[in-house]
Amino acid sequence: MIKIEDFTFYYSGASKPALEEINLEIGDGEFVLVTGPSGGGKSSLCRAVNGLIPHFYGGKVAGQIEVEGRDTLKHPPKELATRVGMVFQDPENQLVATDVEREIAFGLENLAFPRELIARRIEEALDTLGIAGLRHRQLYELSGGEKQKIAIASVLALHPQVLMLDEPTSELDPHSAEEVLAITKRLNDELGITIILIEHRLDRVIQHADRLIVLDGGRVVADGKTREVLSSNYPDIEAIGLGIPPVIRLTHELKSRGFNINKMPLTVEEGQIMLIQVLPKAYARLPRPEAEQNNKPVIEMEKLWHIYPEGNTALQDISLKIGEGELVAIIGRNASGKTTLVKHLNGLLKPTRGTVAVGGIDTEETTTAELARRVGFVFQNPNDHLLADTVAEEIAFSLKNLGFKNTSSRLSRTLDMFKLAEYQSQYPRSLSGGQKQRVALASVVAIQPRILILDEPTRGMEYRLKHELMDFLREYAGQGNTVILVTHDVETVAEYADRVVLLSDGEIMADGSKRQILSQAQLFSPQINRLVQAFTEYGIPDDILTVAELLEIIK
Amino acid sequence: MINFRYRLKGTPVHALNPFAKLAWVASIFVLSLLFNHPVYLLLLFLSTLPLVITAQIWRQWVSLMKFTLYLCLAIIIINALVSSHGTHLLWQAPFQLPLVGTPAITLEAIFFGAGMCLRLLAIISAFALLTFTVHPDDIMLAMLKMKLPYKSVLAISLSTRFIPTLIEDAARISDVQRSRGLELDRGRLTQRLKSRMAIIIPLLSNSLDRTVQVAEAMEARAFGSGQKRSFYKEIALKKPDIPALIMGLIPLLLGIFIWWRGMGDYQYYPALARLGFTGLEGTLLALLILSLCLMLPLGLARKRIEVD
Structure with a gap:
């Protein structure tokens, strides 16, 4: 049980409080999702709960916080470690040992647990997370997702009642992110551990949370059951500029158009149930076909292969032309070759076989500095x-x-x-x-530059900033420049890109208009597209990608 | 890229107790410093080879040695140029330099440089064995056992833990800055140094941020909680390890004895002394090298115990 009373905190030297008059009570076994814009106070709240504020970060404090009956002002983090565990954003920066066992043992050793107990706790933590297979591995061999699981295991080994995770998935690819989030859900369901999860992307986690707390400017602006907050505080949340999952945005738009919807859907499935209730009153109209673009190519790749010196083949037989004024998204799983591909465009990497020409110049014959002009x-x-x-x-x-x-x-x-x-x-x-x-x-x-490449530009970015950026890129491409995005963010792609190139294992799996590609690729389909798949028989086209498009045909 | 990290391999060398290996490496290290004699130094260097081969760290060892050889070349050249104690003149400069006088290269100076290089090779080869076959955390534990303070040892181990991360960061930042038109290898030396700063500044700033985050994460896991720490992994000296430990120390004692008796010294200047040994010295030296080589069969024996 966590009790926060009138808690206010200023980082030393700051003129504005990072947290202001926070009053919260979090009960045992709750799954709490804390969200808000960056600088809104999410991380500070977590640091206050485990005593890093004020013991590690000095500053001005008022009010008090009690964690399992312990006053955090009197007890530093090391005395709270067995009550609240904290997992940080970047797995790289929270691991201190060189192998898995010693990493998990670190906290237990600090508390001087006897060896037999440490051994038992390691075993148990690994089993709980289902990663016993990693036990004898070295940390540097592990992927980001695996490292993050080790970080969770190493905190869990201390048997905390509360587990706080500060944007634990922001450095991970979507697949690992799902896994880590599923673990938090399981810990909550099966072990009754209180989960306090900080996220600014809600679409993956919202259905897991019992409770949603929104922080902005260091204050709690909304707090309550997830569905209720999303129904009643929607305008506030939208005004802050948070990334609200498309299904929820759709529901709101429908409500504001007079549709009567009782239960706020959180997932695609719930969204489909919601849509069935409103559909009979709707009619469908096919969206206009898009004009085929036929632009002068500025990037030409011919049978490009890239094999790294260690011998793994990152790109195989890529032939691709990209024209002036195009906004292209390159998507694909982790390690599918996306970044390797774009690094060929400014000569950071040179083809092992095949050719890459940029603006008619073979990259083999020039330098990165020379290419940097275009x-x-x-x-x-x-x-x-x-x-x-x-x-x-x-x-x-x-x-x-x-x-x-x-x-x-x-x-x-x-x-x-x-x-x-x-x-x-x-x-x-x-x-x-x-x-x-x-x-x-x-x-x-x-x-x-005539060609602008952005590698994961929207990762970790809030909704509002994301849209400002994408509006800019849209405009930049409109001036005849070519914009290439490497991204995992399909919702943004659905709204802004013209063309999508899907890579898998270093090969082009699909290349075409976003409508064509995103409506066919299960794993990379935006939420609304997954939603409408159930309604093709009602005459709703199956290649709708965004809320706006769907609203256009539901009148 | 060759991976310069410790890797667990089930070789007899890996099976040896860290303390035994530490003692053995210390023997080579101390003796390389005590002895001057090129034959001694060469034999010390050669005696590391059986273990290097058995430990299957050949690839890393070779690339490390390549680097060391460059260093050796520099040592020989510089020593030859600045040392003027020798008597067999090979070359004399047709000009004079202020302070130094007329530069001259003598046979003795070249041999002396080569002798120093043998010393360096022996020491580096021995330490390579230690880094590639002992888990870094075990080295840390061994240091703790020798009563070094925990916090200092942890600082060392953390800094080694973050070296690979640092290398990755540097590669990434170099890509970023090159994409911004930075040319690393153009211009004069000052220009080049300046362009390197474009990589070093973000690298250092990122590392500072990282340090704070790591400290925070450690604090949250009860680091420094006041009570005495416990250790999950123990590098206890078990009974079967004792022969190896003793075997690691015998060469040290034997070598010190040889040195104390005035052997193992060699005169490079003013003229090279004869390389020969007396019968006694030859016997003692053979014993010394034999005792160094005995580590390998002990490793094999230890491995067998492990398997059973």
Whole structure:
């Protein structure tokens, strides 16, 4: 049982509170989903519950928190470790040992448990998570998803009553993410462990949660049973800019159009039940066929193979043409060759066999620096980009590298375009996550590359920022530039892309309009598309992808 | 890329107790420093080979040795250029340098450089054996057993744990900055150093962020909870390991005895001494190398016990 009373916290030196007058009571065995925009106070709340606030992060505190009868202000994290366990975002940064057994043992050793007990706890933790097979492995051999499971096991071994997970899936691919979330559900169901899960993407987890807490600006703006919060607090949540699963958005739109819906659906299946109730009053109209695009190709790959020096074949016989003004999404499972493919476009990788031509130039015959003038590449983590002392210098960096003359006019135009003028003399790393991402993007777009590549640009991004970014990319492609996204985010692809290339095991499995590809690929179909599959006999086309399209035919 | 990490392989060398291996490596290390004689140093180096081969770490060893040989080349060249103690002149510069005088290369200086290289090769080869055949956590435990403070040992082990992560980070950041038009290998040295900074700054900043996160995660798992820590894995010295431990120390004692008797020294300057030995010295040296080589059969024996 966790009791939070009038809790307020300021990080040292901060003028605004990270948490403000929080009052919450979380009972044993609850599954609580905590969501909100970044900087809303989600992580701070978790840190306060296990005592990292104020014992690790100093600052100003008011109010109190009691965890299983222990006051967190008086008990530091190490004394709370057997009551609340915490799993962090990046598995890489929470593992301290070199092999699985010793990793799980670490916390138990800190508490000076006897060896026999440690051995038993390791066994039990591995069994609970169904990963006994990993027992004798070295950590560096494991995938991100496996590492995250080890992180959970190592916390679980301390037998906490409460397990907190701070965006545990944000570094994982969708498949591993599902697995990790399924584990939290099982721990809650079978062992009665209280789960406090922080997520800003709701679609994968919302059906598991008994309770939904929304934090914004350090305050609780909504708290209650998941369905109720989603029904009654919908406008608030939408205003914050959270990513609301399409099924729920659809339901709201339908409600606001006068349809009478009692139970808020959380999953595709529930959505189908909901849709049956409203469909008889609806009629269907086929969407217009899209105009075939026939643009001048700027990227031409001919029978491209890439084999890494260690011998694994990452790309096999890829032939692909991409034209001017296209917005193409490259999707596929982890390790299907997506990133390897796009790294060929600016010469970071060279073909083992076959050719890659960009704007008519064979990449084999030029350098990455030379290609950087026409191919901009925005990588996933803005922290890998940022190196300058100010935002302005950061943006000027590429311009200088490439020897542009009119640096200052390009710089000021870019600062305006990305609304960064007010931050131009700030240290880029001290900005918020969303702003950093904008700086990284701006530093690449400043060159006005004819081809812009983005690797997982929306991962970990909130809904509102995501849409700002995608609107920009849409516009950029509209100016005749080519935009290529490498992504797992099918909902965004469904809304914004023109064309989708699906890779699997280094081969192109499918390539075509998004409608054609996304409505056929089970694993990569957006929620609304899965929803409408049950209604083809009602005359609803099976290639509908978004809420807006569906609403257009349900009048 | 060759993987420079410890890997569990069921070889007889891996089966040896970490303390025994530590003692053995310490023997080679100390003796390499005590002895000057090129034959001694060469034999010390050669005596690491049977274990390297048995441990199946040949590939990593070879690439490490390649790197060491570059280092050796540098040592020989620099020593030859700066040392002027030798008497057999091979080459003399036609000019004078301030402070140093006329640079000259002598036969003795080259031999001395080569001798030092043998020393380096022996030491590096022995340590390679340790890193590739002892689990890093076992090295940590061994250090703890020798009463080093836990926090310092943990700091060392954490920094080795994050080296692969750091290498990955560096590769990624280098891709990012190259995509932004950075050219790493163009321009003069100062220009090159400056472009390297574009990788080093994000790398260091990322590592700092990582450090805070790791510290936080450790704290949340009861690190530093005040009471004495327990250890899940123990590297106890079991009865069957005792012969190996003793065998690891015998060469050290024997070697110190040889050195104390004034043997194993060699005069490079002003003229190379004769390489020969007296009968007694030859016998003692043979005994020393034999005692070093006995580690292998002990490993085989230990492995057999493990299998049974």
